[in-house]
Amino acid sequence: MRYLVNSEEMKRCDGNTINEFGMPSLVLMERAALAVYEELVSGGFDLSRVLVVCGSGNNGGDGFAIARLLHLSGKRVDVLFAGKPESLTEETQIQKKICENYGVNVGSNLNISEYTSIVDALFGVGLSRNIEGRYAALIGDINRSGIPVLSVDIPSGISADSGHVMGTAVKAAKTVTFAFEKIGHILYPGSEYCGELKLCAIGIDDRGFMGQVPGAFTWEESDIPKLLPERKAYSNKGTYGRGLLAAGSRDMAGAACLAGKAAYKTGTGLVRIYSEDCNRQILQTLLPEAVLTSYRKGEEGAALADALQWADACAVGPGLSVSSEKLEILQTIIRSGDIPAVLDADALNLLSVHMELLEGHRQPLILTPHIGEMARLTGIKKEELILDLPGYCHDFARKNNVVCVLKDARTVVSDGKSIYINTSGNDGMAAGGSGDVLCGLILGLLAQGIPPFRAATAGVYLHGLAGDDARRRCGARGMLAGDIAESVGAVMSWDTEDGRASQAK
Ligand SMILES: NC(=O)C1=CN([C@@H]2O[C@H](COP(=O)(O)OP(=O)(O)OC[C@H]3O[C@@H](n4cnc5c(N)ncnc54)[C@H](O)[C@@H]3O)[C@@H](O)[C@H]2O)[C@@H](O)CC1
Numbered sequence: 001m002r003y004l005v006n007s008e009e010m011k012r013c014d015g016n017t018i019n020e021f022g023m024p025s026l027v028l029m030e031r032a033a034l035a036v037y038e039e040l041v042s043g044g045f046d047l048s049r050v051l052v053v054c055g056s057g058n059n060g061g062d063g064f065a066i067a068r069l070l071h072l073s074g075k076r077v078d079v080l081f082a083g084k085p086e087s088l089t090e091e092t093q094i095q096k097k098i099c100e101n102y103g104v105n106v107g108s109n110l111n112i113s114e115y116t117s118i119v120d121a122l123f124g125v126g127l128s129r130n131i132e133g134r135y136a137a138l139i140g141d142i143n144r145s146g147i148p149v150l151s152v153d154i155p156s157g158i159s160a161d162s163g164h165v166m167g168t169a170v171k172a173a174k175t176v177t178f179a180f181e182k183i184g185h186i187l188y189p190g191s192e193y194c195g196e197l198k199l200c201a202i203g204i205d206d207r208g209f210m211g212q213v214p215g216a217f218t219w220e221e222s223d224i225p226k227l228l229p230e231r232k233a234y235s236n237k238g239t240y241g242r243g244l245l246a247a248g249s250r251d252m253a254g255a256a257c258l259a260g261k262a263a264y265k266t267g268t269g270l271v272r273i274y275s276e277d278c279n280r281q282i283l284q285t286l287l288p289e290a291v292l293t294s295y296r297k298g299e300e301g302a303a304l305a306d307a308l309q310w311a312d313a314c315a316v317g318p319g320l321s322v323s324s325e326k327l328e329i330l331q332t333i334i335r336s337g338d339i340p341a342v343l344d345a346d347a348l349n350l351l352s353v354h355m356e357l358l359e360g361h362r363q364p365l366i367l368t369p370h371i372g373e374m375a376r377l378t379g380i381k382k383e384e385l386i387l388d389l390p391g392y393c394h395d396f397a398r399k400n401n402v403v404c405v406l407k408d409a410r411t412v413v414s415d416g417k418s419i420y421i422n423t424s425g426n427d428g429m430a431a432g433g434s435g436d437v438l439c440g441l442i443l444g445l446l447a448q449g450i451p452p453f454r455a456a457t458a459g460v461y462l463h464g465l466a467g468d469d470a471r472r473r474c475g476a477r478g479m480l481a482g483d484i485a486e487s488v489g490a491v492m493s494w495d496t497e498d499g500r501a502s503q504a505k
């Protein structure tokens with residue numbers, strides 16, 4: 001698990017490290033500068049002529065220290081001081097003075113095109129408003145120059161809190177950040193502006209939060225074993241849960257099949273698909289392992305109560321279609337009481353015009369909207385939602401007492417308390433049916449007893465890893481949702497020797 005911090009959390013952690021543990025600010029700055037220096041000299045950048053662009057905040061202080069380290073190692077380096085002298089922080093003033101004492105050329109009007117590499121130390125996590133005027137012009141010049149840029153901490157102009165471009169932003173080839181990744185490094189478009197992201201330790205760690213931990217986190221590879229449901233040699237299919245999937249309709253059997261397959265691939269003991277009669281043959285052919293309960297059009301609901309009694313967890317929505325009968329199915333599931341349920345796709349479309357169904361619900365609910373579905377659920381425009389995915393996801397989850405999985409290239413999950421931001425997956429997953437696979441994956445984890453928020457976050461992370469595995473096998477363009485479902489088995493065996501070996505190939 002890695003924390004993803006916003007600017008306020010980072011500043012609090014910096015401040016505690018300095019004021020409570022007594023670590024001098026200049027020592028942290030020196031370590032930050034050394035980390036960037038190491039990155040610069042380790043290759044990848046042509047250091048024949050380096051320009052370090054410094055602002056007056058502590059990001060600029062890092063920049064002055066980097067310039068001095070480069071100068072002392074014999075590199076030709078100049079500093080473009082773009083900040084206001086009267087705004088220099090105490091540390092940055094000291095770093096600037098040291099540079100000048102060593103004879104580093106510090107100018108305010110240098111010709112950018114003469115340089116082979118640029119170090120961007122204009123603004124870091126202290127960026128507090130949109131960039132305008134001469135700063136905006138300078139960033140425009142840097143981006144137009146085509147000269148490779150290394151950004152210090154975060155590309156200048158990217159909000160550490162949201163990943164948004166604050167007016168304009170530096171496009172970096174590489175970004176070296178310190179102590180923790182910021183939310184703005186992970187969310188788009190910030191993630192693209194960072195180029196390659198390198199995280200470096202500088203002597204600040206989570207003790208610096210002094211018990212007030214950050215609100216956002218992401219899973220990483222070392223977490224996989226603890227995210228997977230347990231397997232036992234002494235077991236049978238009853239040991240691994242029963243998942244009920246209400247999905248599929250005429251012409252939409254595929255969604256039920258993909259979700260059902262993904263649920264089985266997580267290791268679930270039994271998956272029952274509750275679907276229209278017309279899908280019977282196709283589902284039996286495509287997923288013979290599934291138990292089927294089918295209903296004729298107009299007779300929905302009859303066998304659903306029994307199926308719900310039987311199940312440990314339920315998912316509803318993939319390919320369900322929208323009609324008054326389907327609304328009854330959704331209603332029966334939400335009113336049924338206590339088993340955890342995933343509401344996806346058409347279940348969300350039905351819900352968006354019947355939000356009263358969520359009032360006073362008793363069982364844990366996981367809702368998995370993509371941005372279009374979230375717009376219908378909340379009445380908030382898509383363009384507005386993308387400005388703050390974590391905030392809207394968190395507020396929706398808290399207000400409705402659900403776990404919200406807000407799907408996008410960086411999916412965000414919240415239970416109204418914590419925020420999870422996903423870092424696995426790839427653009428090969430941007431194709432029809434990927435969401436059905438996610439729905440089934442979460443259902444499988446729930447059926448095996450994983451608690452809802454853990455099942456949702458682990459499901460999203462493992463889904464992305466399955467997408468990464470599918471891309472390795474089929475390529476981003478060639479992979480289909482079925483390939484992601486196929487790869488779920490590989491990521492679910494990561495905790496075994498066989499699984500790790502096959503991933504390493
Ligand atoms: N000791 C520490 O606290 C450490 C800080 N570090 C560096 O310090 C950075 C944070 O430093 P600061 O908090 O001083 O902030 P920054 O250096 O990011 O920038 C703040 C300055 O920019 C101005 N500013 C903000 N938005 C602006 C805009 N749109 N247009 C014009 N001016 C704008 C502010 O008024 C302020 O003067 C980190 O990103 C990191 O690079 C590192 O050296 C590690 C240790």
Ligand SMILES: Nc1ncnc2c1ncn2[C@@H]1O[C@H](COP(=O)(O)OP(=O)(O)O)[C@@H](O)[C@H]1O
Binds near residue numbers: 430431
């Ligand atoms: N560019 C991308 N990078 C990573 N994941 C992606 C990307 N595009 C889509 N995905 C993932 O694929 C899934 C798509 O789900 P959804 O939009 O419901 O598709 P569908 O309805 O076709 O199944 C989501 O889990 C989403 O996070």
Ligand SMILES: [K+]
Binds near residue numbers: 122123152153154156
């Ligand atoms: K920067």
